[in-house]
Amino acid sequence: MKLTRRTLLRGAGGAVVALPWLEAMAQAAESPKRLVIFYTKNGFYPDFFWPKGTESDFTLGRIMGRLQPYKDKLLVLRGLENKIATFMRTQANGNGHFDATASALTLVTPVGGITGGGGPSIDQYIGEHLGRDVRFKSIEYALGYANRSSNINFSGVRQPIPFQGDDQQLFDRLFTGFAASPDPAAARVRADRQSIIDSVSANLGLVQKRLGTADRERLDAHLTMTREFERRVFATPAATSGSCNVPGRPKVNASASRTDGFDMLAHALACDRTRVATIFVHDDQAVSQLGITGNYHNDWVHAMFTDPAAPEVIFKKKDWDVSRLVYFLDKLKSIPEGNGTVLDNTLVVWTDEFGSAPDHRHKDTPFVLISGSNRFFRPGRFLHYPDAPHINQVWSAILPTLGVPGPFGDTTKYPSASLPSIV
Amino acid sequence: MGARTWFLLVVIIPAACAGQIGQTEAPVVEEPNAPPAGCAVDVEPSLIRQLNRREYTNTARDLLMLATGAVSAAVARLPADAIVAFDNNAETLAVSSLLTEERFRAAESLARAANLANLLPCTTGDAACAGDFIRRFGRRAFRRPPTPDEQDVLLAVFTRGRANGRSFDESVRLVIQAMLVAPQFLYRVETSVSPTGGLAKVDPWELASRLSYFIWASMPDEALFGAAERGQIDVPAEARRLMANPKAKANVATFHNYMFMVQKDGLDSVDTVETNLLGSVWTYTYRPALSEEMTRFFDYTFWNTDGRFDRLLLSDKVFINDTLATYYGGGLPMAGTALTPVAANTQRFGLLTQGGLMALLAGPDRTSPTNRGKFIREQLLCQVPPPPPPNVNTVIPAATQKAATVRQRMAQHRSDPSCAACHAFVDPVGFGLENYDALGRYRTSEKGVAVDASGEVTGLTAADGGALAGKFIGPTELSQRLAASQEYSTCMSTQWFRFAMGRAEGPRDVCALGKIQKAVNGFRDIPVAIASSDAFLHIQTQRAP
Numbered sequence: 001m002k003l004t005r006r007t008l009l010r011g012a013g014g015a016v017v018a019l020p021w022l023e024a025m026a027q028a029a030e031s032p033k034r035l036v037i038f039y040t041k042n043g044f045y046p047d048f049f050w051p052k053g054t055e056s057d058f059t060l061g062r063i064m065g066r067l068q069p070y071k072d073k074l075l076v077l078r079g080l081e082n083k084i085a086t087f088m089r090t091q092a093n094g095n096g097h098f099d100a101t102a103s104a105l106t107l108v109t110p111v112g113g114i115t116g117g118g119g120p121s122i123d124q125y126i127g128e129h130l131g132r133d134v135r136f137k138s139i140e141y142a143l144g145y146a147n148r149s150s151n152i153n154f155s156g157v158r159q160p161i162p163f164q165g166d167d168q169q170l171f172d173r174l175f176t177g178f179a180a181s182p183d184p185a186a187a188r189v190r191a192d193r194q195s196i197i198d199s200v201s202a203n204l205g206l207v208q209k210r211l212g213t214a215d216r217e218r219l220d221a222h223l224t225m226t227r228e229f230e231r232r233v234f235a236t237p238a239a240t241s242g243s244c245n246v247p248g249r250p251k252v253n254a255s256a257s258r259t260d261g262f263d264m265l266a267h268a269l270a271c272d273r274t275r276v277a278t279i280f281v282h283d284d285q286a287v288s289q290l291g292i293t294g295n296y297h298n299d300w301v302h303a304m305f306t307d308p309a310a311p312e313v314i315f316k317k318k319d320w321d322v323s324r325l326v327y328f329l330d331k332l333k334s335i336p337e338g339n340g341t342v343l344d345n346t347l348v349v350w351t352d353e354f355g356s357a358p359d360h361r362h363k364d365t366p367f368v369l370i371s372g373s374n375r376f377f378r379p380g381r382f383l384h385y386p387d388a389p390h391i392n393q394v395w396s397a398i399l400p401t402l403g404v405p406g407p408f409g410d411t412t413k414y415p416s417a418s419l420p421s422i423v
Numbered sequence: 424m425g426a427r428t429w430f431l432l433v434v435i436i437p438a439a440c441a442g443q444i445g446q447t448e449a450p451v452v453e454e455p456n457a458p459p460a461g462c463a464v465d466v467e468p469s470l471i472r473q474l475n476r477r478e479y480t481n482t483a484r485d486l487l488m489l490a491t492g493a494v495s496a497a498v499a500r501l502p503a504d505a506i507v508a509f510d511n512n513a514e515t516l517a518v519s520s521l522l523t524e525e526r527f528r529a530a531e532s533l534a535r536a537a538n539l540a541n542l543l544p545c546t547t548g549d550a551a552c553a554g555d556f557i558r559r560f561g562r563r564a565f566r567r568p569p570t571p572d573e574q575d576v577l578l579a580v581f582t583r584g585r586a587n588g589r590s591f592d593e594s595v596r597l598v599i600q601a602m603l604v605a606p607q608f609l610y611r612v613e614t615s616v617s618p619t620g621g622l623a624k625v626d627p628w629e630l631a632s633r634l635s636y637f638i639w640a641s642m643p644d645e646a647l648f649g650a651a652e653r654g655q656i657d658v659p660a661e662a663r664r665l666m667a668n669p670k671a672k673a674n675v676a677t678f679h680n681y682m683f684m685v686q687k688d689g690l691d692s693v694d695t696v697e698t699n700l701l702g703s704v705w706t707y708t709y710r711p712a713l714s715e716e717m718t719r720f721f722d723y724t725f726w727n728t729d730g731r732f733d734r735l736l737l738s739d740k741v742f743i744n745d746t747l748a749t750y751y752g753g754g755l756p757m758a759g760t761a762l763t764p765v766a767a768n769t770q771r772f773g774l775l776t777q778g779g780l781m782a783l784l785a786g787p788d789r790t791s792p793t794n795r796g797k798f799i800r801e802q803l804l805c806q807v808p809p810p811p812p813p814n815v816n817t818v819i820p821a822a823t824q825k826a827a828t829v830r831q832r833m834a835q836h837r838s839d840p841s842c843a844a845c846h847a848f849v850d851p852v853g854f855g856l857e858n859y860d861a862l863g864r865y866r867t868s869e870k871g872v873a874v875d876a877s878g879e880v881t882g883l884t885a886a887d888g889g890a891l892a893g894k895f896i897g898p899t900e901l902s903q904r905l906a907a908s909q910e911y912s913t914c915m916s917t918q919w920f921r922f923a924m925g926r927a928e929g930p931r932d933v934c935a936l937g938k939i940q941k942a943v944n945g946f947r948d949i950p951v952a953i954a955s956s957d958a959f960l961h962i963q964t965q966r967a968p
Contacts, residue, residue: 113506113507114505114506115505115506115507115515136520137520138520140521151505155517155519156517158505158507158512158514158515159505159515159517159519160505160515161519161520161521162502162503162505162519162521162522163502164502164521166500169500173521173524188587188588188589191583191587192584192587192589192597195579195580195583195584195587195597195601196527196530196580196597196600196601196604198579199576199577199579199580199601199604199605200601200604200605200606202576202579203573203576203605203606203607204606206570206572206573206576207606207607207610207612209616210612210614210615210616211471211612211614211615211616212615212616212964212965213965214468214470214471214615215470215471215615218470218471218473218518218610219471219606219610221517221518222518222523222606222609222610225518225519225520225522225523226523228520228523229520229523229524229527232524294699294702294703295694295699295706297694299699302694302696302699303699
């Protein structure tokens with residue numbers, strides 16, 4: 001049911017309605033829209049991945065097997081191309097990895113290297129719109145040692161946003177850390193922190209006077225980050241009623257199953273700590289626990305077409321990645337919100353660095369959209385584009401459904417027309 | 424000729440690189456002329472520099488007089504810096520949400536860890552003592568005497584702490600915490616406005632920090648602060664003094680690690696057909712040994728020789744242990760488990776014979792003369808190859824019976840006229856290293872064909888010091904020519920300049936950099952020459968509103 005201002009004021013039948021009902025209705029209507037980007041590395045064995053069949057009558061590939069319960073809630077897009085990465089591959093020292101990661105979410109031409117995002121990434125742009133009033137405009141979470149190998153989130157040209165992958169650190173950030181608590185000593189701690197933050201602002205004001213424009217802009221960004229931090233420090237502690245339920249602090253930095261991180265992110269969404277999150281699954285994650293010997297990328301990904309054992313090994317790793325995605329979806333689905341669940345109000349976008357693994361190609365870059373509702377796209381389908389549309393064309397279709405104006409990224413050198421069949 | 428062209432090696436992109444078919448000559452590199460006499464004092468505009476993780480850690484250690492271990496624990500959660508060329512690129516060191524928060528957290532931990540007895544100038548435990556502390560300690564934390572306004576801000580933190588029921592010590596710790604999150608601490612604040620705008624001298628306090636962060640990657644010591652206070656910094660003498668301190672060693676090693684890709688790309692990122700064949704012995708035995716070999720070798724050439732530029736390329740000694748002697752072969756002596764300096768030989772004699780470097784520059788399943796040539800052009804000669812035109816297929820063709828070796832396959836690739844000119848710039852330089860396989864082991868044949876290590880340095884006009892231009896054969900001759908060339912020695916100063924300034928050089932640095940390049944005879948001269956240069960001593964300012 002679509003709840004407009006008009007229906008809200010009049011009630012469903014146009015009659016004056018009692019206030020509690022109105023409030024409940026308003027609450028349901030206000031369930032915020034959220035975006036989670038699930039990014040995996042190093043591609044897959046194509047035959048094990050892609051569904052077979054038609055738009056509405058299809059079977060999932062092996063790698064997506066665990067997504068069977070969500071088959072009617074997802075949209076698989078085949079045939080997309082990261083045209084920026086394809087172009088960069090033709091350049092001197094083109095790198096299939098960095099060029100894909102640096103362009104996947106910035107959607108502009110990279111400026112070189114791991115940190116070479118050529119502008120802000122789309123998650124940041126969306127976070128500006130969706131997350132203006134929540135604690136974190138975005139969260140960048142990684143499984144595995146990702147900062148070294150790949151940045152996909154950028155705040156500007158060559159300004160990568162670091163990942164965090166330590167679950168205790170994430171918990172402290174999201175749920176306790178600097179937030180006030182009922183502890184009587186907390187009021188004093190709070191006063192101390194307010195005093196420190198006030199001193200930062202005061203000092204920034206004093207320093208700015210000595211600086212020219214470019215330097216002042218840098219410190220303006222610092223002030224903005226400090227203000228956002230202040231809001232986080234003094235935000236009301238998370239309610240433990242309704243859909244928001246703070247999980248326990250993880251006992252380890254990174255458990256083998258990594259479920260702590262997904263639990264926290266799901267609750268962070270439910271508690272409206274953030275509305276935009278990136279989850280990056282690095283290719284070193286879980287490899288040894290899966291009994292995969294050697295170096296996953298070197299020994300298996302590169303050998304996919306030459307070593308007959310490689311496709312199964314890569315299946316094993318991808319299957320684990322998907323099992324984490326399914327765990328996260330289950331978690332989102334288990335948290336009630338309004339008349340449905342948090343998953344209904346969340347758009348999960350799974351994409352990968354490559355379309356096919358060993359040759360590091362960016363054709364057939366996969367996009368799988370998942371949500372509990374049809375607020376964002378028409379689910380239960382598999383679309384195969386024969387004419388290799390650019391990945392940004394998916395975002396052009398998605399942005400309006402998030403209530404965010406588009407298009408985003410480089411719209412002059414690369415196509416950005418919205419793909420019509422998604423929504 | 425404009426000021427820009429006499430210093431910058433301007434690569435004239437030939438028409439072929441712009442997609443015009445049929446023109447295959449190599450790009451021409453214009454030669455630097457001597458700087459004009461009486462060239463003007465100038466410097467490129469700069470951007471405010473934020474302390475990177477390394478500088479923050481060092482500064483916290485020196486400021487609070489803490490052991491390295493105590494600081495490491497407090498800063499463990501700070502996110503890693505983004506690297507562009509070096510780890511101190513002003514543009515890339517951007518603030519982020521995570522960084523802001525973790526710095527706040529680190530400041531709390533560091534303030535807790537501080538030993539106040541070492542830091543307090545008085546024992547009276549009153550507001551006057553706090554004020555005294557703020558003036559004295561603040562001078563070290565802000566790296567200049569805090570202004571009355573700044574003192575007020577910090578004293579307010581103390582007063583509010585006391586009003587909040589905190590003890591004197593606790594309130595002082597709050598002041599320390601406030602200093603550690605203050606922009607005056609986290610940034611290298613340099614006054615970039617002036618009444619008239621334009622070129623200005625950096626003030627002595629700012630200069631003191633420029634010196635200490637350049638050479639130590641940390642804050643000034645008391646002697647340097649004292650000189651700043653007197654307004655009399657003897658820059659060459661101070662630079663020499665700082666270079667003699669162990670803190671300089673760590674910083675020079677960092678420079679080398681980024682300059683020669685050890686840290687930038689990381690040897691652990693190397694994955695090639697050859698490393699896969701070696702498997703775990705590569706990962707756990709050879710790779711760490713190759714990495715340590717590079718570190719030791721760079722240290723040695725910088726600190727333990729006369730420091731002449733050619734020592735890096737043509738060393739009298741190389742560092743070997745049993746692992747590396749086995750790995751390299753070629754008659755190297757077994758030297759025990761620890762890396763030991765041994766006499767160089769015809770296969771192992773310098774930077775370009777480092778197996779680790781060759782591995783870093785390899786292609787996925789072969790040597791990459793392009794990467795090697797590009798490294799030499801960019802890192803050692805400061806020449807930037809022109810990019811290939813769009814829509815060029817850069818994949819080297821697969822081996823065929825006719826074209827088995829990398830060299831033969833690349834010749835095929837280069838027969839495409841649109842690729843030819845650009846590849847002609849880098850590949851023939853890299854061909855000179857074909858005697859080293861993709862992991863830097865010496866070879867005389869590839870796939871049964873004798874290695875052809877003849878190469879050519881193209882694109883340099885004959886007017887230039889002819890040391891570099893023209894045909895050569897093999898790694899030794901290539902290294903000799905590089906070592907003898909002006910391009911190489913001036914580039915070493917340029918790379919250090921980038922590291923010193925946290926940015927690439929620009930047109931307005933031409934004079935200063937030209938003078939630095941003329942003034943130095945070897946690596947250890949560079950820091951002093953840079954510190955004494957007009958670029959280092961000046962700043963571009965905007966007119967104060």
